[in-house]
Amino acid sequence: MQLGVIGLGRMGQIVVERVVAAGHDVVAFDLDLEAVATAAETGAEPADDPVDLLDRLGAERRVWLMVPAGEAVDATLDELAPHLSSDDVVVDGGNSHFEASLRRAKRVEAAYLDCGTSGGPAGAELGFSLMIGGPAWAYEAMTPVFDAVATGPDGHERMGPSGAGHYVKMVHNGVEYALMQAYGEGFELLFRGRYDLDLESVARTWNNGAVIRSWLLELCEEAFGEEGSDLGDVADYVSGGSTGTWTVQEALEQEVPVPLIYQALAERFGSREDRFARRLANRLRYGFGRHEVARE
Numbered sequence: 001m002q003l004g005v006i007g008l009g010r011m012g013q014i015v016v017e018r019v020v021a022a023g024h025d026v027v028a029f030d031l032d033l034e035a036v037a038t039a040a041e042t043g044a045e046p047a048d049d050p051v052d053l054l055d056r057l058g059a060e061r062r063v064w065l066m067v068p069a070g071e072a073v074d075a076t077l078d079e080l081a082p083h084l085s086s087d088d089v090v091v092d093g094g095n096s097h098f099e100a101s102l103r104r105a106k107r108v109e110a111a112y113l114d115c116g117t118s119g120g121p122a123g124a125e126l127g128f129s130l131m132i133g134g135p136a137w138a139y140e141a142m143t144p145v146f147d148a149v150a151t152g153p154d155g156h157e158r159m160g161p162s163g164a165g166h167y168v169k170m171v172h173n174g175v176e177y178a179l180m181q182a183y184g185e186g187f188e189l190l191f192r193g194r195y196d197l198d199l200e201s202v203a204r205t206w207n208n209g210a211v212i213r214s215w216l217l218e219l220c221e222e223a224f225g226e227e228g229s230d231l232g233d234v235a236d237y238v239s240g241g242s243t244g245t246w247t248v249q250e251a252l253e254q255e256v257p258v259p260l261i262y263q264a265l266a267e268r269f270g271s272r273e274d275r276f277a278r279r280l281a282n283r284l285r286y287g288f289g290r291h292e293v294a295r296e
Helices: 010-021 033-042 050-056 071-083 098-107 120-126 136-141 143-149 164-192 199-206 215-227 242-254 259-269 276-289
Strands: 002-006 025-029 062-065 089-092 111-118 129-133 156-160
Touching (some): 002 010, 002 050, 010 025, 010 033, 025 033, 050 071, 062 071, 071 089, 098 164, 111 136, 129 143, 136 143, 164 199, 164 215, 164 242, 164 259, 199 215, 215 276, 242 259
Parallel strands (some): 002 025, 089 111
Antiparallel strands (some): 111 129
C-alpha cells in the first residue's frame, strides 16, 4: 500500500524505514529539507508540502503524522483538512493529549486514528508498540502499515474509539515514570549502602532471571557501564513531565489513587536537589528515547 509520512524526525524516519522495508510505497515531507533527503535515500518519494504529499497519494489516502504534539499537529491539519475526504485516514503517532485527539477527530472529514507509540529509537530494529484509537474500519485499513511499524501483529491493537489510543499511551507513560523511580531508588540505596558494589554487575545479574528484569533494567546496565557506578557527571535533573501530569490529572478526575505515579512526577518537578535516583532516571531517558542527557 501507499503511505504519506509528515514529520521526519527520529521517530518519523523509523516509520519510513520500516514501511519501505516491508515493501510499501512512502511519500514523505518535513520542513527540514535534510530530513526529506534522508527519507529519500531510504526509498521514499519526497513531497514539497503537505498538500503536494496528498496529491502524490492514490484515491484512498493514508497519512501518518509524526510531528511534535500540540500546535504542530493542528497546523498540519489546517493544511490537510480542506483536501481530505471520508475515505481518507490520518494517523497521529505523536504524544498528543487524548482530549486533543477527540477534538481533532471531529474537525476532519477523514477517519482520525490516535496512535500512542512506544519503543524509542530501538524501534528501528525491533518495531514499536502501537496503541490505537478511532474507527474500526480505518484501523483495519491501516493494518499492513501497523504490522510493518510495530513489532508485528501482536505489537499493535485498536484500544477503542477516538482518544483511546492516546489515553492508553498516557497511562503507559505514567507507569514508565513510576518504574524508573523504583529502579532509581533501589540503585540509590545500593550506591549509598554498606557495600562497595559494581552496579553494572548488579543490573546484569538482576536482568538474567530475576523477577524485576526488564528493558529498563537493561538500560540501567548500559548506563552504569558507560557512566560508572557513580553515574559520572550525569546531572540530577529529569526533564519531561507532560504525560505524567496528564495521567495524575485524569486519576484525580476519576478518583483513582496513583501514589507511585504521583510521587515519580513530583520527583521530576523537585529535581533541584542532588538525588542519585533522578540522575539515573535522567540517563535512562537517553537509553530508551535518546533524549539529551543533562550533565553537570
